[in-house]
Amino acid sequence: MRHATSIRVGPIGFRIGSDFAAPIAALRALYADYPKSTIAHFSVRLPASAPWRWLIRPAVAIEGDYMLPDAAPLPLAQGLLAAEMAMNLQVALGHRRHLLLHASCVERDGRALLMTGESGSGKSTLAALLGTRGWRFMGDEFVLIAPESGDAYAFPRAISLKNQAINVAERACPTERFGPRLIATPKGDIRHMVPPADAIARMDEPARPALLLFPTFGEQRDVRPVGAAEAFVRLTQASTNYTALGERGFRTLTDLVERVPARAIDYPDSDSAIALVETLWRDL
Amino acid sequence: MSATRLRAPPADAFLICELGGLFALFHRPSGMTHLLASPAPELLELLGERALTRHELLAALNARYEVTDAADDLLDARLDELIAVGLVHAV
Known part of the structure; x- marks a missing residue:
């Protein structure tokens, strides 16, 4: 090339x-x-x-x-x-070294908050916003779970903001660095945001998964506990290499859902989502 | 009930993890994952030890797990599901 x-x-x-x-x-x-x-x-x-x-x-x-x-x-x-x-x-x-979860991830005090959901659930935006509010941004696309320890490893690529999330992030994070706005792509309008400096400087530091969230954007505020079996099924669907990892994938994922509490949250806007996250985190 | 004997792989063919009342099961020979509800894991355990007819299986289930309300049609339905996903086969 x-x-x-x-x-x-x-x-x-x-x-x-x-x-x-x-x-x-x-x-x-x-x-x-x-x-x-x-x-x-x-x-x-x-x-x-x-x-x-x-x-x-x-x-x-x-x-x-x-x-x-x-x-x-x-x-x-x-x-x-x-x-x-x-x-x-x-x-x-x-990638085979870790169990890959299609999820965003932020860290505080060595503990990781994992958020997974469909495209449009707001997991990227939430991770980007939390990353500028006292959390370390660990990724908006993949979180990597180490089979040997169960720890979460970061994949903090440039944050890919789509459509209305672009304006939300531009307003909320005016000092961050953005890439060019890509108009009318197959995924809508896209703009990349460079993660905060500590996300890049500390990207080799793992964190212990402590809370698993399944966010849904656009609904009235609600919190629902998610059982281990449901979390397991959702995460097998959210993993791109669960099947390829075989037994290692099964052990890693069952271990994760057994020890990490899971909640489904509905939220009408990013401010209420952030408040909800802080409350759930405090109550752990 | 049919006199056909049914068999499941031995216990070491599986990894089983209980998750809030359900059972995640990894089937080593196929690499497939299944999510099972009771009494499917119990059926697999019994059929992993030796081949049984449906009648013998129902009796064994009652004896070992005290599943007093295990009805024939319920057992048939669960067994048919296990056969359909390849975890139980006729011998």
């Missing part, structure tokens, strides 16, 4: 190459504060989607060690999203 960079996010190193300069330059700017990876666990490639797409309506294909055959190319202007999707794909399909 003509242009390339290396990035380490938590324990995972990426080497990312592209035919185009722009996506690599955008990644370098967004990940300027991250350590360079000396080991590339995964390669990501963002080539021109066809030879003529180098010049005419330039578009990038999403490729890497792991690929989806039907992954549609994205316009060059959305190259940062292509990189994000390709990096996520490598982790989701290739």
Whole structure:
């Protein structure tokens, strides 16, 4: 690849190459504060989607060690999203060292709060906001659970804000650094936010999972306890490598849901969600 | 009841974890995870020890676990589910 960079996010190193300069330059700017990876666990490639797409309506294909055959190319202007999707794909399909949960995560006093839910549940936004309110941001996409200890490891990639979450984060975190606004992508409008400095500086520090939340945005405030069996089933669905890990995955996940209390929360806006989180955390 | 004998894999073919009254079960030979409610784990335990007919299984279930209200049709339904997911087979 003509242009390339290396990035380490938590324990995972990426080497990312592209035919185009722009996506690599955008990644370098967004990940300027991250350590360079000396080991590339995964390669990501963002080539021109066809030879003529180098010049005419330039578009990038999403490729890497792991690929989806039907992954549609994205316009060059959305190259940062292509990189994000390709990096996520490598982790989701290739990572085996930890049990991967599709969840956001924040930490306080060495203990981790894990939040998992459908796209639009607000887990990214909540983690981003908590990360600027006395919590350490550990990730908005994956949390990595170590099979040997049950500890949560961070994957604090640039926070991917979508649609109305962009305005919420811009208002709530005016001093944080943002990437360019990507308009009308297949996932709606996207803007990346660089996590707070301590999230990057301390990204190798694990935390002990202490609370598991299943948030739902847009409903009246409500809290419901979630039993271990329900949490187990929800998390098998939220894990991209549970099946691949076999017995290790089963032991890690059953151990997690046995020792960590779980709650489903409904919330109408981010302020009430943050208040709810603080109350639940205090009552642990 | 059928005289066909049924069998389940031995106990070491499974990892079982009780989760709030339900049982998460990892089936080592297939790598599949199942979530079971009682009396399915008890049926697997009994059929893992030796092959039994449905009639013998019902008697064994009553004797070991004192499941006095275990009805034939309930047992049949649970067994059919276990056979359908490949945890119990006819011998």
